[in-house]
Amino acid sequence: MAELEKTYTVKPRDFIRAGEVSIQIQSLLKSMGVTPDIVRRASVCAYESEMNIVMYGGEGTFTLRVDQDMIMIRACDDGPGIDDIELAFQEGYSTATPEYREIGFGAGMGLPNIKKNSDEIQVESHKGEGTCLVIYIKIN
Amino acid sequence: MKLSEIITILEADLLNGHDKLDMEIVAGFGSDLMSDVLNRATDGVLLLTGLTNVQVIRSAVISATTAVVFVRGKQPCDDIIEQARKHGLPIMVTPFTMFTASGKLYEGGLRGIENRSAAKH
Ligand SMILES: Nc1ncnc2c1ncn2[C@@H]1O[C@H](COP(=O)(O)OP(=O)(O)O)[C@@H](O)[C@H]1O
Ligand SMILES: [Mg+2]
Numbered sequence: 001m002a003e004l005e006k007t008y009t010v011k012p013r014d015f016i017r018a019g020e021v022s023i024q025i026q027s028l029l030k031s032m033g034v035t036p037d038i039v040r041r042a043s044v045c046a047y048e049s050e051m052n053i054v055m056y057g058g059e060g061t062f063t064l065r066v067d068q069d070m071i072m073i074r075a076c077d078d079g080p081g082i083d084d085i086e087l088a089f090q091e092g093y094s095t096a097t098p099e100y101r102e103i104g105f106g107a108g109m110g111l112p113n114i115k116k117n118s119d120e121i122q123v124e125s126h127k128g129e130g131t132c133l134v135i136y137i138k139i140n
Numbered sequence: 141m142k143l144s145e146i147i148t149i150l151e152a153d154l155l156n157g158h159d160k161l162d163m164e165i166v167a168g169f170g171s172d173l174m175s176d177v178l179n180r181a182t183d184g185v186l187l188l189t190g191l192t193n194v195q196v197i198r199s200a201v202i203s204a205t206t207a208v209v210f211v212r213g214k215q216p217c218d219d220i221i222e223q224a225r226k227h228g229l230p231i232m233v234t235p236f237t238m239f240t241a242s243g244k245l246y247e248g249g250l251r252g253i254e255n256r257s258a259a260k261h
Contacts, residue, residue, distance in 0.1 A: 023227075047198070047202045104177075104193070104196065104199070113178060
């Protein structure tokens with residue numbers, strides 16, 4: 001499989017376009033011949049992290065890297081950061097506003113979903129500086 | 141169950157997907173939580189939902205959900221229909237509530253996603 005690296009930007013609070021980057025990533029992975037199950041897992045991880053940047057983060061930068069045997073998605077933003085990372089990963093924990101809940105988010109399942117659908121994740125977040133989530137998914 | 145049978149059972153108005161009436165639906169799933177959709181819905185699954193915002197369409201596309209039903213007669217706006225068209229996602233509106241729509245489909249022979257697990261682990 002061809003190797004590739006691509007960068008995208010994600011705007012905070014832009015609910016009109018929220019999710020479009022992940023859909024682009026999904027189409028790209030499909031066109032590269034990645035198997036449907038892997039495409040699905042990578043797309044879910046991308047989408048949950050894109051929505052988190054839109055809802056809670058700052059200016060976001062998405063990087064997709066596809067290697068011979070690994071997909072890497074790096075989702076970084078310069079927003080308020082995550083106070084307690086362990087708590088944020090607990091199922092059901094969410095600081096979503098009523099508006100976010102109204103559009104179907106805020107179940108506190110985003111980060112747990114990312115964990116479940118990836119092979120490895122690294123999180124770095126500092127209060128007031130932002131958040132970086134690096135997601136790895138093995139190909140085969 | 142074919143998409144056309146689902147439209148009949150739900151007395152639904154098909155807003156997109158007229159070229160996909162023969163598509164096979166293997167299971168149904170009802171939710172208003174997008175993380176649930178992302179986690180549980182997948183290829184062959186019919187999603188029933190009470191939400192009509194654009195994130196429903198995007199969550200369905202991302203999870204590879206086969207078709208979407210908006211319950212209790214909630215009509216999505218043109219933007220949403222346009223997004224569904226763009227992604228080739230069949231969408232329809234049923235006058236029935238979530239419970240009744242699910243019951244009618246179950247009675248018609250469609251089952252839930254319990255036998256089909258989407259995610260690994
Ligand atoms: N990029 C981010 N910047 C700041 N806070 C975040 C970010 N991503 C997640 N969080 C925090 O972690 C919580 C849990 O996230 P998640 O599991 O995706 O659930 P939900 O999106 O339903 O709230 C969020 O409610 C938010 O407080
Ligand atoms: Mg989330």
